[in-house]
Amino acid sequence: MKIIPYGRQQITDEDILAVNNVLRSDLLTQGPAIQAFENAFASYCGSNYAIALSNGTTALHLAALALGVNGSSNVITSPITFVASANCVRYCGGTVWFADIDPVTYTMDIGKVRQLIASKPKGFFQGIIPVDFAGFAVNLEELRALADEHGLWIIEDACHSPGGYFTDKSGKKQVCGNGKFAEISVFSFHPVKHIACGEGGMITTDNKELYEKIMLLRTHGITKDPQLLEDHHGGWYYEMQQLGYNYRLTDFQSALGLSQLGRAENGMERRKAIARKYNETFTNMPGIVSHSGLVTGHAYHLYIIEVNDRKALYDFLKEKNIYTQVHYIPVHTMPYYKQFGWKQGDFPSAEQYYNRCLSLPMYPALSDEEQDYVITSIKTFFA
Numbered sequence: 001m002k003i004i005p006y007g008r009q010q011i012t013d014e015d016i017l018a019v020n021n022v023l024r025s026d027l028l029t030q031g032p033a034i035q036a037f038e039n040a041f042a043s044y045c046g047s048n049y050a051i052a053l054s055n056g057t058t059a060l061h062l063a064a065l066a067l068g069v070n071g072s073s074n075v076i077t078s079p080i081t082f083v084a085s086a087n088c089v090r091y092c093g094g095t096v097w098f099a100d101i102d103p104v105t106y107t108m109d110i111g112k113v114r115q116l117i118a119s120k121p122k123g124f125f126q127g128i129i130p131v132d133f134a135g136f137a138v139n140l141e142e143l144r145a146l147a148d149e150h151g152l153w154i155i156e157d158a159c160h161s162p163g164g165y166f167t168d169k170s171g172k173k174q175v176c177g178n179g180k181f182a183e184i185s186v187f188s189f190h191p192v193k194h195i196a197c198g199e200g201g202m203i204t205t206d207n208k209e210l211y212e213k214i215m216l217l218r219t220h221g222i223t224k225d226p227q228l229l230e231d232h233h234g235g236w237y238y239e240m241q242q243l244g245y246n247y248r249l250t251d252f253q254s255a256l257g258l259s260q261l262g263r264a265e266n267g268m269e270r271r272k273a274i275a276r277k278y279n280e281t282f283t284n285m286p287g288i289v290s291h292s293g294l295v296t297g298h299a300y301h302l303y304i305i306e307v308n309d310r311k312a313l314y315d316f317l318k319e320k321n322i323y324t325q326v327h328y329i330p331v332h333t334m335p336y337y338k339q340f341g342w343k344q345g346d347f348p349s350a351e352q353y354y355n356r357c358l359s360l361p362m363y364p365a366l367s368d369e370e371q372d373y374v375i376t377s378i379k380t381f382f383a
């Protein structure tokens with residue numbers, strides 16, 4: 001059997017044609033595909049605005065900048081996430097705080113967030129960065145209520161959850177990144193995510209002011225918009241009004257993203273089918289705990305199981321060319337974060353989860369035969 005990774009992209013002839021068309025056009029960096037991708041993505045999420053960026057990390061950085069994170073900011077995120085969710089606060093000089101996870105959803109325990117906020121003086125925290133971990137959509141209606149009590153903003157790290165949703169109190173679907181609860185939502189188009197651009201990211205928001213700030217920061221803080229200029233010398237004229245960056249997505253990457261977005265719903269159906277089969281297998285299988293079950297609104301970026309002897313299973317599967325992965329090593333235990341005083345033992349649920357978790361192959365291009373091979377191999381391990 002050839003190598004089966006935990007996640008991978010799916011590239012069709014249509015995708016290749018879309019990229020080719022841009023490569024043969026006049027504009028490789030700032031052509032029409034960017035806006036087409038942004039418009040399609042905004043409508044996919046149901047947000048007013050979408051801004052394409054060079055990757056998910058730069059999207060997080062600009063989100064934090066636009067919300068005013070600076071050296072005196074204190075921001076809360078999950079210890080179980082990719083490091084970029086926390087790093088974006090550090091890029092701006094702010095301090096990162098963690099709230100332990102719920103051992104079933106693996107997302108930040110809102111009770112723990114509430115406790116943390118209550119343990120500090122009023123006004124200590126500025127914002128919260130929840131992560132829709134593995135594709136499980138955080139209930140942002142509840143988190144919004146808590147944030148509003150304390151005047152905090154929310155950046156939703158939705159890198160795992162395009163197309164995911166939670167159900168609000170009135171029974172309505174609230175799609176990740178729809179702009180109704182979080183000030184800003186952030187997505188990634190790294191090849192293991194739902195939509196692949198090679199590198200790529202997106203911000204969605206309903207807030208016009210934030211949208212304009214981020215658009216400016218994306219291209220060096222430079223504007224040519226006559227309405228914003230302080231002066232005007234002629235057709236060539238532009239002004240750099242803020243310290244911005246070059247965080248743009250190229251036009252050919254956007255064309256790939258747009259083409260991929262067209263198949264997002266199909267991809268989600270396939271992910272659900274894969275989850276269903278794993279679920280049927282692991283329910284009642286001694287030795288395996290799985291909460292990645294058929295949760296309504298789950299985007300199934302990852303399918304995670306928990307086992308006692310995780311390393312042995314990981315090694316056993318690797319021998320069989322099944323490359324599982326661990327998501328994630330708790331951020332607070334990283335050498336970089338330990339310098340701020342965080343240590344092993346600070347977040348027991350996150351650490352216990354980390355000791356036991358394993359992400360199984362989960363991506364639309366995974367064939368039935370490959371999934372059966374994964375399942376048979378796991379059964380062999382436990383036999």
Ligand SMILES: *Cc1c(COP(=O)(O)O)cnc(C)c1O
Pocket residue numbers: 055056057058081082084085131157159160187188189190199200201
């Ligand atoms: C992938 C990912 C990111 C970073 O995205 P890149 O596009 O790789 O920079 C941030 N947060 C989470 C939760 C991710 O999974």
